[in-house]
Amino acid sequence: MRCISCEGRYNGDDAGTCKQCHEDHKAKLAFLTTTHPSSFSDIFLFASDDKEAARPVPAHKAVLVSRSPVLRAMLENEMEESRSGTIKIGEVSYGALYTFVNYLYTAEVCLDKQLACDLLVMAEIYQVQHLKNYCQKYLVSNLNLDNSLLTYTFAHQHNAKPVIHAALTLIIDNMDKLTAREEYAELKEKDPQLVFEIYEAYLSKQVNKAVAEKGFAVADELAVTLFFKDK
Amino acid sequence: MRCISCEGRYNGDDAGTCKQCHEDHKAKLAFLTTTHPSSFSDIFLFASDDKEAARPVPAHKAVLVSRSPVLRAMLENEMEESRSGTIKIGEVSYGALYTFVNYLYTAEVCLDKQLACDLLVMAEIYQVQHLKNYCQKYLVSNLNLDNSLLTYTFAHQHNAKPVIHAALTLIIDNMDKLTAREEYAELKEKDPQLVFEIYEAYLSKQVNKAVAEKGFAVADELAVTLFFKDK
Incomplete structure (x- = not known):
């Protein structure tokens, strides 16, 4: 079945x-997607990193509050943002902000590595779980040896658990290659806690492996004993 | 497979x-559904048939224009509705209007016969095709001999083609029973054109049936001829 x-x-x-x-669901999705x-x-939302004269990203309070509990709190509690009708979003480019707002209306986005990271950060801050899940899936499926340490560090900073887990698995499977790399040396310097976590996961894997092998050995021994007992 | x-x-x-x-689609639907x-x-929308002191149904222009081309034209062209911030909806109860607006946000509704008819009328006027399809499906699946003539008349008034088709099929399969009914006598009086349509469909069915039977007879004759030719 396909x-x-x-x-x-x-x-x-x-x-x-x-x-x-499936057709019914697709029609419902199309109906509910607001351009x-x-x-x-x-x-109006503004990106703090917008280099050009601040370009506004227009939006609707009703949509923002229904997609993000953080924006809901901002807008419903008569905070500065609600009174002024503007929200400033820190450390983000105009393009990424526009894409973020567009996602809130359409649940659609075409990701690349940089955009996935930018959107994950915003999704984490504004608690847009659906978008965070989407970015996490992208990062997991684009993990490789070259980006594993950087992705692991990034995922830790933004509490992206599935990415942490996938990156850690890849890292401890390739400890010998990775410890020779420059990123590894940098990580030891910048965030020793993360390196400890990697080593602890590695150790735990070794122990489990040893126990499993010992288990097999015991099982083998038992089989041999039973074999001779039968004779 | 289930x-x-x-x-x-x-x-x-x-x-x-x-x-x-399927899980992904469901999560996307949940994300895009605006309460x-x-x-x-x-x-604010008002129902003209609201018996109590006119109760407003609050809404958002951005949502209305993205769900209905008619409301879009009303609101984007600086018509009276856009300037005043109110829309009066004719010949509808407060409950039906509230349900209609709620559907524009959620694509969800629990129908009964009356509500399906009320919403179909509004969906037709405001060109909300997704809701019209939903009401049509409900009416088709709730067709029976007792409501067939009335449903047929209603469907004709509101250009509900799938309902017209299903009701007509049921009616011409049960002509003998239906022509004895009071609704039939009323329909002849009120809308003779519809009765002609029913008779023409009935006639066409009889002709097709006769042709098919004749076809079988000719085929039978041929088979007999070939049988004796073989002997």
Whole structure:
């Protein structure tokens, strides 16, 4: 059976929906997706890193509060942002901010590595879990030996648990190669706690491996004993 | 294989998505569904049939324009509704109007017969095709001999093609029973054109049936001829 969404093959246990239900869901999604319009906007977001004369990203309070509990608190509690009708977003480019706001309307974005990191940071700050999950998936599927240490550090800074887990697994499987690298030396300098965590995970893996091997050895021994007992 | 949405059984040809994709779609739908809040509303809708002191249904122009091309034209063209921030909806109860607006935010509604008709009328006027489809499906699945003539008349008034088609099929399959009914006599009086349409569909069915039967007869004759030719 082939999934018409991801095009992967699946069997009975992994069955989701029939074609009709999938069509219904798609139509519902299309209906609920609001294009990100500039008309009737009642709030403007500004990127603090916008190099050009500050360009506003128009939005609607009603949409922002329904997508982010942090923006809800800002806007519903008559804070400065609500009164002035503007929100300043720190340490982000205009492009990334625009994409972030657009995602709040459409749940659609075409990621690259940099954008995934920028959006993950904003999703973490404004508690947009759906977007955070999406960025995490992207980072996990784009993990490799070259970016593993940097991604691990980044994921730690922004509490991206699935990325931490995936990066750690990759790192401890390749300790010999990675400890020779410059990023490793830098990490020891900058954040020794993270290096300890890596070593502890590595150690724990070694111990588990040893226990498993010993388990096999004991099992083998037992099998031999039983074999001779039978004779 | 069982669909986890409608719970029906389906086979390979009717496969939609795998479980993971279905979960992803559900999360996306939940993310994009805006609760219908009263905060930050910039427009109020009023039901002309509201018996109590006119109760406003709060909404957001940005949501209304993205769901209905008619409301878009009203609100974007600086018409009276946009200037005053109020829209009066004719011949509808407060409850039905509230449900209509709520559907524009959530794509969710629990229908009964009356509500399905009220919402279909509004969906037709404001060109909310997704809601119109939903009401049409409800009316088709709740068709029976008792409501067929009235549903047929209603569907004609509001250009609900799938309902017209389903009701007509049911009616011409039960002409003998229906022509004895009071609704039929009333329909002849009120809208003779519809009765002609029913008779023409009935006639066409009879002709097709006769042709098919004649076809079988000719085929039978041919088979007999060939049988004796073989002997």
